[in-house]
Amino acid sequence: MLAPAHGLRTQSYAPRRQCHGTMNADGWGVGFYPAVTAEPARWRSNRPLWADASFASVAPVISARCVLAAVRSATAGMPADETAVAPFQSGRWLASHNGVIDRGLLGPHPAAESVCDSAQLAAHLFAFGPERLGEFVVGVGKRDPGARLNLLVTDGRRVLATRWTDSLSVLRADDGVVVASEPYDDDPRWQDVPDYHLLEVDGEVITMTGLEAP
Amino acid sequence: MLAPAHGLRTQSYAPRRQCHGTMNADGWGVGFYPAVTAEPARWRSNRPLWADASFASVAPVISARCVLAAVRSATAGMPADETAVAPFQSGRWLASHNGVIDRGLLGPHPAAESVCDSAQLAAHLFAFGPERLGEFVVGVGKRDPGARLNLLVTDGRRVLATRWTDSLSVLRADDGVVVASEPYDDDPRWQDVPDYHLLEVDGEVITMTGLEAP
Amino acid sequence: MLAPAHGLRTQSYAPRRQCHGTMNADGWGVGFYPAVTAEPARWRSNRPLWADASFASVAPVISARCVLAAVRSATAGMPADETAVAPFQSGRWLASHNGVIDRGLLGPHPAAESVCDSAQLAAHLFAFGPERLGEFVVGVGKRDPGARLNLLVTDGRRVLATRWTDSLSVLRADDGVVVASEPYDDDPRWQDVPDYHLLEVDGEVITMTGLEAP
Amino acid sequence: MLAPAHGLRTQSYAPRRQCHGTMNADGWGVGFYPAVTAEPARWRSNRPLWADASFASVAPVISARCVLAAVRSATAGMPADETAVAPFQSGRWLASHNGVIDRGLLGPHPAAESVCDSAQLAAHLFAFGPERLGEFVVGVGKRDPGARLNLLVTDGRRVLATRWTDSLSVLRADDGVVVASEPYDDDPRWQDVPDYHLLEVDGEVITMTGLEAP
Numbered sequence A, B, C, D: 001m002l003a004p005a006h007g008l009r010t011q012s013y014a015p016r017r018q019c020h021g022t023m024n025a026d027g028w029g030v031g032f033y034p035a036v037t038a039e040p041a042r043w044r045s046n047r048p049l050w051a052d053a054s055f056a057s058v059a060p061v062i063s064a065r066c067v068l069a070a071v072r073s074a075t076a077g078m079p080a081d082e083t084a085v086a087p088f089q090s091g092r093w094l095a096s097h098n099g100v101i102d103r104g105l106l107g108p109h110p111a112a113e114s115v116c117d118s119a120q121l122a123a124h125l126f127a128f129g130p131e132r133l134g135e136f137v138v139g140v141g142k143r144d145p146g147a148r149l150n151l152l153v154t155d156g157r158r159v160l161a162t163r164w165t166d167s168l169s170v171l172r173a174d175d176g177v178v179v180a181s182e183p184y185d186d187d188p189r190w191q192d193v194p195d196y197h198l199l200e201v202d203g204e205v206i207t208m209t210g211l212e213a214p
Helices: A053-061 A117-128 A130-143 B053-061 B117-128 B130-143 C053-061 C117-128 C130-143 D053-061 D117-128 D130-143
Strands: A028-033 A041-045 A066-071 A088-090 A093-100 A148-154 A158-163 A169-173 A176-180 A197-202 A205-210 B028-032 B041-045 B067-071 B088-090 B093-100 B148-154 B158-163 B169-173 B176-180 B197-202 B205-210 C028-033 C041-045 C066-071 C088-090 C093-100 C148-154 C158-163 C169-173 C176-180 C197-202 C205-210 D028-033 D041-045 D066-071 D088-090 D093-100 D148-154 D158-163 D169-173 D176-180 D197-202 D205-210
Touching (some): A066 A148, A088 A117, A130 A158, A158 A176, A176 A197, B041 C053, B067 B093, B117 B130, B117 B148, B130 B158, B176 B197, C093 C117, C130 C158, C158 C176, D066 D148, D088 D117, D117 D148, D176 D197
Antiparallel strands (some): A028 A041, A028 A066, A093 A148, A197 A205, C088 C093, C148 C158, C158 C197, D028 D041, D093 D148, D148 D158
């Protein structure tokens, strides 16, 4: 999040590949799975990541086997709240969303953490079954052809992500796998995920599957 | 809000009559109707009222014919967000809620500003018709007998409020009428509104009507 | 602040002429002089201007004869606090600073609102005499040749500003004079203030005076 | 901080022994020493501890051999900023202050983190030598007889604290030593530190030394 030259801290003010919006200064969040607990811990804020002195100080002390982190560029009209920032959570699952969706088509979900479109989308996904992410995205994409549906979920073991109109990359590094909206450095092993594809990471195995575009 | 000895600023840390909670430090909000605009302006925050140097500086400059202000004591589990703080708004109408309601009974409302129970309740009230506040509260109270439903709404002309398990008072002062959770000074003209009653203020006319208790 | 196409709200994420920094998302502030009060009212925040729903709602209701507003891009290492955001105040005077100054050369000032370099600089200026802004800037510039010293002060009647390495413009509009870091629209009457100059606005009279560059 | 019935979370809204102020809702902070790093990590906020969902989620994951935590009740007129919240830091040292001091007598310190009186006091202490805490407090107490100077410092190994007009207690528990403004539970091993005394904790050794009262 902090160390790479083009990590999330830099992406909060100067993303390189982002298709929509020029910065991500409306908040940041991270969820991570310590070895000993069943559910992830979460730290979220509605302030810019670069301005968070506490996270910069404490983050180096925290270690985890699996981390989901996000910076937010709020869609106009959405609440500027901490609860509107990814990752959203349901039990062991975490989810983040880079995009936009018509809330009217989804309908409000009683378990959503925020009225924000991404939080509503996450609540619908958690109820649908996050392990069926590809199916979920194709279905929502049919109902809302204007939706942008880059979604990423994890339960601390598997990672599933969709590229659905915005950028998405994956890196198999020496010590693990990274899925990111854009490469955070110039490592030649970064691979682009093609648009309208589902990415699955399960241990060492990385799979990409084409999804039916709208 | 600021000047009276027991005004909202003091009530944010030391309310005198409040039945539930010992302070109201989870946010504050105000909506007011300038003479020239159709809809109210709103200023809300999720920080304590006493700590807000900007409001203390700017408030004396603002004048309005009708003001609805609130301080918040968040129910455990509700979001600590700015959008969860009253007053909630729908067009010309503002609403505040002092109490608690089972969100599961209400169901999520697509127009709610926050997933917070009070925001959901306000959205249902706006859809039902805020001018029918008494009828609304009796209906909700039947569905959720444990609900506490002190509600207050205004469109800038009329004020309607219910006392439904917590304190409520009204003052006919020389320059207007004040409806408040508790008297902000020792003026002998403050009147208690009896429990399970609807209060209506329309110009000079103040009416109290008994409501069917649950 | 909000209405012009390239006003402060836009400058908070996309300034056009700014020499240092690419955005101004670390806070915003405004001070203004209502006709009836001796001292200005102030509203400040350490969050981005574009995300402030309360200011967007309330600002249209407030009128003033003189306004000083600023958006902040924090220098690395400076506190991300509300009190570090301009305008700074001393009695009737307000001040803002676009630049950087070595705090070690200034020494800490007992009346400063924040340990931030700009707040320390403003405290020194208030003590020196804000009406002698040009002299102050030349003196500080000699002691710290690397300083960037675009400063702007007002007492609600006169406006004084220095261009000292960053952009500065002035507009004589039909209803008043505007001094700004950059033009907020394409009005052909905007004039650039030359570098190392003092600008004075006193009623209808606009004066520019060269300052001794370091 | 969170688990005990009368820990800091409870003390943030309902302290039992506090001599000044009725709650501590103006912020909270914690510094802690992970085994592997030379300097402590810090997490601070200017919001109430009870409202911080991120700290409640992440704290259980963090372990440390030495922790200094505080909740803040701001003195009127002091900034409501994050940088005004203890613990203050200088290299390996952390400090917190429960009390009040006349800033005019101290003079502003160039290394202070905030213009707040406690931050100024901490900067003076760090410069004087935090290991000479007792001498420092006696000297400041002579210059400002109205000062309240409950101070606590640590470098991750030793803990030094002064009781100087407010409450202070110490607990030798099975797994370590706790120094606190008030007992967080009813363990009979809690001992009161007498007023105007210095407490030192060095490994297993606890020492209390009388200080020359003003």
